[in-house]
Amino acid sequence: MLRPTTIWQACAQAPRTPDCLARLGEARNPIALGDDPGGTQISWWLDGWTPRASAYAVAARSTADVVAGINFVRQHNSRLVVKGGGHSYLGGSNAADSLLIWTRAMNRIDLHDAFVPLGSSMPPKPAVTVEAGCMWIDVYTAVTTQAGRYVQGGGCASVGVAGLVQGGGFGSFSKRYGLAAASLLQAEIVTADGIVRTVNASREPDLFWALKGGGGGSFGVVTRITLQTHDLPEHFGWAQFTVKASSREAYHRLVERLVDHYAENLFNPQWGEQLVFHEDEVHVSMVCQGLDDRRAKSVWAPFIDWIRASPADFTFDNEPQIGARLARRWWDLKANPGLVPDPRDGAANQHGWWRGDGDQASLFLYGYESQWLPATLLEPAQRGQLANALMEAAQFQVVELHVNKGLAGAPAEVNALALQCAMNPKVAEAFALMIVAAGGPPPFAGLPITPPDMTKAHSQAERVAKAAAVLKALAPQSGSYLSETDFFRGDWREAFWGENYARLKAIKNRYDPAGFFFVHHGVGSEDWSPDGFTPVRS
Structure with missing residues (x-):
């Protein structure tokens, strides 16, 4: 067994030592965090969870190792957590006084x-x-x-x-x-x-x-x-650019136009990823499948021409980047400059991450909220309401629409298969997952960085809540995605699973009647105290 420690424990106990600085140097490396039994992708959630390394860890290399770990915890009536990649925003692979089953070495x-x-x-x-x-x-x-x-x-x-x-x-x-x-x-x-x-x-x-x-x-x-x-389709492609508006009136027209363009040209199986709304600008970070370079550019040409026709109102930060490459090379670090190679000595040649994802590693979350937005908001009579809400919410905090995280607009067979899964059936009606979040550097002692202003952190959390409330009001019962959601969400059972929760709870009771497996806002967690140690059911 291992005795894991978090990066933050190591630096608090021995600030600026070689061990602290070496591990801190990997705190922005999402693969290194997964390779560390004490590492988690998110470093802390304000007023939510804090990193607490397990007392011991089983570095499982086989199913037999997992069986041994589970039997040990059950026989000793201990707390168990599981970690593969360590990406749980809600702290699912993190608990003090627990045994960690760490599956990283199981990689066949x-x-x-x-x-x-x-x-x-x-x-x-x-x-x-x-x-x-x-x-x-x-x-x-x-x-x-x-x-x-x-x-x-x-x-x-x-x-x-x-x-x-x-x-x-x-x-x-x-x-x-x-x-x-x-x-x-x-x-x-x-x-x-x-x-x-x-x-x-x-x-x-x-x-x-x-x-x-x-x-x-x-x-x-x-x-x-x-x-x-x-x-595999022949091509995967991309569209990346930012447009800044010169006035509030211009920004309103920009948001309306982008909503129209999405609804009429991009709301289909070919396009995914994000439309991002700032206080006075929009950022497009989208990908496509099945379109070559010429066709990807042609989809965006009307919108880009509209922007360029009003130079006094709108400006691009840089020339729009739109194109396509062979799909087989999409995850090839030698062919795709959007991927960042793992820089560590001895790292696997294929290991890397998307350039925009590195900022999430070790993030201290101030607030994070999400909600599915139904496709009815893309109907012509509803688009104005959606655009107004996006503009209003963005005055509080940046708003992201993840259009690949809602399955409205997908082929019928894709939605049929989704409805055979356990997640909230509302996913089939949603055109996007709305995400509003804020965070900063980890707030721990012993780090050679300026700690965050906690007053500002709470203020940012309030702005996240205000922005999310504007958009949630458009569809208050539309549900949310359990892997990217608010730690404090009160209606989590209904939001994550909807009508499927009762069946999930019955299955949980059949296979785990003692509540052996616990995660925050997981199925059956309502039967336990927030730390997962004390039963509260009758």
Whole structure:
């Protein structure tokens, strides 16, 4: 067993020592944080959770190691947490006085030309089997760069595979390929009784369904998953630019025009990722699939021409970057300059992360809220209301619309498969996930950085809440995505799972009647104190 410590513990105990400075040097490296048993992608949540390394960690290399860890915790009536990639915003892989099962070293990947789940009569499908410690960059390298296929995983390349799938899972191209969970064909899981179970649509189908969006860390420790792979389009592409408005009136016209352009030209399976609204500017950071360079540019030409026709009102920060490249090279660090290689000595050649994702590593979250926005807001009669709300909310805090994290506009078969998963069915009606967040550097002693102003942090959290409230008012019952949400959300059961929660709770009670697996706002967590140590149910 290991004795993990967080970076922040090491620096508080011995400030500016070589160990502190070496680990601090990796605090902005999302892959290094996953490689550290005491590391978490988010360093703290204001008034929510703080990093507390487990007392001990099992560095699992096999399913047998996971079984041994679970049996030990059950026999000693201890607290257990699980970490693959460590990306839980809500602190799911973080708990003091616990045993950590750390799956990072379980990273085997096997490709299948014709996979049939155990005990199933379904036709064979091309697939990939992935152990729980893999990151998506590992899977994309094997499936896309090397084999020329596509698998629906996460947009953030350093996220762990098992946690993302259990949360439902969105990637940049989910408007075309759906939820990561919808591609799940089979999973191996160790439940609270220490039994290794292979589950699929034919074997223990209720538990299998719960793993498709019911949330990680609630039903057992997933050790291996098998996902269907898909034909790879010839091209993936991008559109990146920022437009600044010279006045409030001009900004209002800009937001209205962008909403119209999205609804009429981009609300389809080809386009995903983000539209970002600032106080007086908008930032487009989108990707596409199935369009070559010429077609990607042509989609944006009317909007860009409209901007350039009013130079007194609108300016680009730089020339718009719109183009496409061979899809097989999308996750190839040698071919895609948008990827940052892991700079550590001895790092795997394929390991890297998207340039924009590095800022999230070790972030101290002041506030984070999300809500699905229904596609009815894109109807002509509703677009003005949406544009007004976006403009109003952006005066408080930056607003992001993640249009790949809502499945309205996706092919009918994609939505049908999503509705066979456990997450809130409202995802099929949503055109985007609205996210409003704020954060800053980690607030710990012993760091050679200026600590954040906590008064300012609370003020920023209030601005996040105000901005989110404006947009939530458009669709107060539309729900939210459990992997990117507010730590303090009161209606979490309804928001994350809707009508599916009762079934999930029944499955939880069947496979984990003692509440052995606990995560904040996970299925069954209402039966426990906030720290997961004390039962509160009758």
